[in-house]
Amino acid sequence: MAIERYNAPEREKHWQSVWESRDVFRTVTDPSRPKCYVLEMFPYPSGRIHMGHVRNYTMGDVLARTKRAQGFNVLHPMGWDAFGMPAENAAMERKTHPKAWTYENIAAMKSQLKSMGLSLDWSREVATCDPSYYVHQQRLFLDMFARGLAYRRKAKVNWDPVDQTVLANEQVIDGRGWRSGALVEQREREQWAFKISAYSDDLLEALGTLDKWPEKVRLMQENWIGRSDGLMMRWKLADGTAPAGHDELEIFTTRPDTLFGASFMAIAPDHPLAKAVAAQNAALAEFSDECRRAGTSAAEMEKAEKKGFDTGIRAVHPFDPSWQVPVYVANFVLMDYGTGAIFGCPAHDQRDIEFAKKYGLPIIPVVAPKDEPARGKTVARIHEGAAYLDDGVMINSHFLDGLSPKAAFDEVARRLAKERIGNEPVATRKVNYRLRDWGLSRQRYWGCPIPVVHCDACGIVPVAAKDLPVVLPDDATFDQPGNPLDRHPTWRHVSCPKCAAPASRETDTMDTFVDSSWYFARFTAPDAVTPTDQAALDYWMPVDQYIGGIEHAILHLLYSRFFYRAMGDTGHAGLRNLREPFAALFTQGMVVHETYRRADVEPPQWLLPTEVSFEGEGDARRGTEIATGKPAIIGSIEKMSKSRKNLVDPDDIIAHYGADCARWFMLSDSPPERDVIWTESGVSGAGRFIQRVWRIVDDVVGGRVAKGTPQPATVGPEALEVRRIAHRVLDQVGRNIEGLRFNVAVAQLYELSNALSGALGKSGDGLDWVVREGAELLIQMLGPMMPHLGEECWARLGYNTLLVEQPWPKADPALLVDDTVVIAVQVNGKRRDELTIGRTASKDEVEAAALQLATVVRALEGRPPKKVIVVPQRIVNVVV
């Protein structure tokens, strides 16, 4: 009799309401239990969830549910990264309010997430745009301000002309704003910054402790922080060549060992010395202006030719008063790194050698390979214009000759530390970092207000704690560009908290990355009256597994590492004062899909997957636009995006196949760190598997042994084999889930269900009992991945408990080892045969058995083997 198909969409709603009504996912802070904090990067409420969210949140949910079954007290919260530009753009375009738009989106997306059946504790939900969240952020900010970790500075900033706001260095990608895509301009502005540079060394060093982070992310952060060890070195300027008041020039170098290869100095156009000369030299002033103009766009800067202007100043070599080198103003020297001045050693720096060739400066090799003829070749190549960067031995360098560059570095540092200009040493060791302070001011409305007041008399005055939060005014207008807070008629006009004189509220708001830099801490005690609750933090932190996209490798993940340190130093990170918020990080791949577009149209007109029909397969596969009947081009597989229209709506999939099907497909096949190609056939395959599980369970409950039947006395060999598979899979699936190898876990569950399907058609000693046992294990293991199907099957198997509340089953160790093993037999490393033998057989027994095999005898041709390698329970290799 045909059984009824499992109606996923209908049953999923049922089980979701059961979970909700029993409040099974509420988490209580309970230090007596082992904890596990599973977190996925919270979404920006753009309006609807997309497949990337489905993948991300499915992975976290599987882990959270598994850990919960394994007895951990699991924290698995969700919230909204709710401030940001799109809300203001929507307000401008649609005449709505950012707040209304955001909260509507949150409601819609929350309902979508609920339809996925995620095991989230919604009682801990936070939205960063809610005053109940950002009041605490304002407190954190003021504490950081009091400690000098947040400060105001005048600086060159990245100005996004489209979003009309300042961007942090991390938010400029290839010279363009990360959000708007507009070419970023450099502008001088007063703005707020976080002193992330105070933690450069700690942030770098501690990367070494993050052994559960991807190597790639650690490396990216390492490069971003960019430590370099070198020397600050002061050069005297030759008398009469430099303007008054400039009798020395300080440079930073990481290659003091190449000091005897120096042939020029170069300084930034904005260097004080350059400005002093330019004041009297129109040609240089013109040159500097040109450099600055070219410098307005980072993209142009990359391609710019290296140019210099000889100032006529001469600098005196620290070891040889008679040796003078020219000082150039150069377009490639940056004012904000080191001292804005360098010495050029052309032979050992590719950029310097290009510069030297262009301006006819000497090129003196000072490092070369130890041995001829490599040395001769290297010197020749240097003179052809190829800088030598490898290790070697010092040459042409007086007292350094023969030393290694490393020893030469130390020797130069040692000698120059003793030399004096005035009372100061000529050179001191110095560590420089590429990492800049984090500019956090944004000239936008929809962000966390910076809680300070500008008073003519008192300067910058923090808003008193009792007056927090500084709340955004609801009645702002969005009908023109610029900052709505600036033009609000009343909001900014306040009296000074200190002297009560009329004063002006800060109208910049915080970068939204501030909001996401501590939300994970707030989740541990979302109702605390202080920003964090020390006891809750001490119990829950760090996040045991954080899951999100690689695009945050630097931005969010570096900011959060900094912010948690700053919270610690202002007393907000728990009594244990952990420094690292995320113990383990996993960066999942993207969801990609084929693209479709109309034929012969430029620019491309993209079509939605639902607008195209297909026939044929492989190379012969053709697409047709359904509406017009015209051919559609099947294009490359790309990240799902609105612009390419290669989108699949999670709602459609959930409504048609169910959430479990979408979840199962996301977990199958592709390793989670790689991209997954969304295909219709893959989804329907997942759907077929759901029905198959349903049929297995149906078969088990129909006429087979009942729930709780004791194990029969005899279990035949066929049944035993099924048991072995079930317990072996059980043993491995848990480990594979913990290791986030979901695709492998899925494959093993397929293997088990194949074994059960195969056994269902047969009869044998104890087989019915074994199949029921296997089916129950299958359902328990499937539970974290397809939780609705799991509950439905669990109930059908006769249980009136909830599967989600069942402990994780344990494999029987006795079933994990077989009495006999199959050993591969190789001759000269090539597999020739196999051998079935007792598991405990000795090496000698295995060797003897192997040598009797016909294939081996044939290969030996009567001679004794040269050597026989036996790896017990694995392999025999006969060397002839």
Added chain:
RNA sequence: GCGGACGUGGUGAAACGGUAGACACACAGGACUUAAAAUCCUGAGACGGCAACGUCGUGCGGGUUCAAGUCCCGCCGUCCGCACCA
């Protein structure tokens, strides 16, 4: 330019240095059916052979090892990050 990752059937992929291709998708053949859908069974890395079986096979070229997809060296290709950082 610098740094990193990856490269396995038609496809997505598995594989503590130890039987390469588990599992899935697609495909082919068969069963059931008036038929289709659904389901079940079977097959399949390539080449040769009716078959038993043989030869080759994890981007290319070397090396280490009894044994290499896995370790080492050198290439090629693809992708990603950084890019005047002194």
